Amino acid sequence: MPREKTALKAVTAALDAETRVHDDHHVSLRLWLRLLACTNQIEGRVRQNLQSGFDTTLPRFDLMAQLERAPQGLKMSELSQRMMVTGGNVTGITDGLEAEGLVVREGDATDRRVYRVKLTTEGERQFRRMAAEHERWVVDLLGTLPPRQKKQLMDLLGELKDCLTGANGASERQT
Amino acid sequence: MPREKTALKAVTAALDAETRVHDDHHVSLRLWLRLLACTNQIEGRVRQNLQSGFDTTLPRFDLMAQLERAPQGLKMSELSQRMMVTGGNVTGITDGLEAEGLVVREGDATDRRVYRVKLTTEGERQFRRMAAEHERWVVDLLGTLPPRQKKQLMDLLGELKDCLTGANGASERQT
DNA sequence: GCATAATACTTGACATCTCAAGTATCTCGC
DNA sequence: GCGAGATACTTGAGATGTCAAGTATTATGC
Numbered sequence: 001m002p003r004e005k006t007a008l009k010a011v012t013a014a015l016d017a018e019t020r021v022h023d024d025h026h027v028s029l030r031l032w033l034r035l036l037a038c039t040n041q042i043e044g045r046v047r048q049n050l051q052s053g054f055d056t057t058l059p060r061f062d063l064m065a066q067l068e069r070a071p072q073g074l075k076m077s078e079l080s081q082r083m084m085v086t087g088g089n090v091t092g093i094t095d096g097l098e099a100e101g102l103v104v105r106e107g108d109a110t111d112r113r114v115y116r117v118k119l120t121t122e123g124e125r126q127f128r129r130m131a132a133e134h135e136r137w138v139v140d141l142l143g144t145l146p147p148r149q150k151k152q153l154m155d156l157l158g159e160l161k162d163c164l165t166g167a168n169g170a171s172e173r174q175t
Numbered sequence: 176m177p178r179e180k181t182a183l184k185a186v187t188a189a190l191d192a193e194t195r196v197h198d199d200h201h202v203s204l205r206l207w208l209r210l211l212a213c214t215n216q217i218e219g220r221v222r223q224n225l226q227s228g229f230d231t232t233l234p235r236f237d238l239m240a241q242l243e244r245a246p247q248g249l250k251m252s253e254l255s256q257r258m259m260v261t262g263g264n265v266t267g268i269t270d271g272l273e274a275e276g277l278v279v280r281e282g283d284a285t286d287r288r289v290y291r292v293k294l295t296t297e298g299e300r301q302f303r304r305m306a307a308e309h310e311r312w313v314v315d316l317l318g319t320l321p322p323r324q325k326k327q328l329m330d331l332l333g334e335l336k337d338c339l340t341g342a343n344g345a346s347e348r349q350t
Numbered sequence: 351g352c353a354t355a356a357t358a359c360t361t362g363a364c365a366t367c368t369c370a371a372g373t374a375t376c377t378c379g380c
Numbered sequence: 381g382c383g384a385g386a387t388a389c390t391t392g393a394g395a396t397g398t399c400a401a402g403t404a405t406t407a408t409g410c
Binding site: 233 | 368370
């Protein structure tokens with residue numbers, strides 16, 4: 001809605017508040033959709049590459065990435081929290097990775113409810129190969145965006161993130 | 176909306192410890208992860224609201240939104256393209272909505288392979304209620320971000336989108 | 351101590367999603 | 381016309397994902 005300058009300044013001024021609100025709504029919605037489009041584009045590409053190059057999936061890669069930086073292992077609940085998914089989901093992904101010998105569940109000595117999940121040597125090896133490729137994909141995808149724009153995007157997304165967690169409706173995630 | 180949403184938060188740190196990452200690479204990865212985090216945050220919230228408020232889902236809402244903008248109906252393939260998902264997926268979502276009486280499949284007279292999917296009156300009514308709420312949720316979520324920042328984000332994401340579609344495939348089979 | 355609540359994880363129902371394969375229909379070249 | 385290929389959609393297998401309910405274990409209050 002291009003609200004250009006017209007001769008009807010008075011009217012414009014009178015309706016300005018309402019119009020401004022409407023525009024803001026429009027902008028917020030479009031911003032959200034554009035954000036989504038960009039994310040989906042990148043995510044789809046990464047997912048396809050993981051599939052064709054390593055016959056694995058994004059969630060598996062994500063889980064292994066969490067473990068890679070926690071050599072002492074992680075509890076299922078910690079994985080759930082860090083991956084921002086529900087516990088039941090983590091169970092399933094871990095089952096798959098364990099069946100392939102890439103991770104192991106180890107019982108915790110002090111709390112028998114807890115499993116510590118760790119990368120196996122094989123899992124570590126495989127993850128390192130994937131991580132190197134993954135980095136290349138992402139750099140290829142975002143590479144043509146000038147560094148200055150990247151920096152600005154980082155900053156603005158940081159602001160957005162803050163404003164999201166700040167404006168939260170008290171709803172919590174994860175079961 | 177999309178789609179899976181995994182976090183991949185550890186990737187940056189993992190690569191940091193492992194290999195020497197150029198600053199630009201580091202920035203690209205972090206940018207990607209931040210993008211993902213923001214999207215997941217909003218998406219999760221919208222999804223929860225749709226579930227608790229209307230007992231429906233994001234993909235259903237998305238499909239209906241596409242139809243709302245195209246009163247003459249859309250072909251399955253058009254829906255697939257606009258929603259950025261595969262055809263098989265559209266079939267399933269359409270099945271569900273049709274079973275609930277919110278959309279209809281109408282055969283095309285000139286091409287018997289084609290279905291034109293349209294909102295029913297009931298579907299239109301329900302969508303309008305949901306759309307109003309949806310807009311409120313998004314505006315609430317993004318509302319505290321100053322308009323100037325929103326504008327900047329829109330522009331930068333536009334650039335990113337262009338650079339994504341520009342940097343298409345072609346970079347996969349390396350190594 | 352012991353009932354009760356909280357925690358950690360698993361399971362099952364259901365809805366997305368992708369991918370590959372299958373069916374029906376159309377188009378085009380000859 | 382007619383057959384090969386393209387197009388439109390569906391189907392089925394497999395992997396995510398949420399949610400709610402279930403099991404096992406630990407922590408707490410009295």
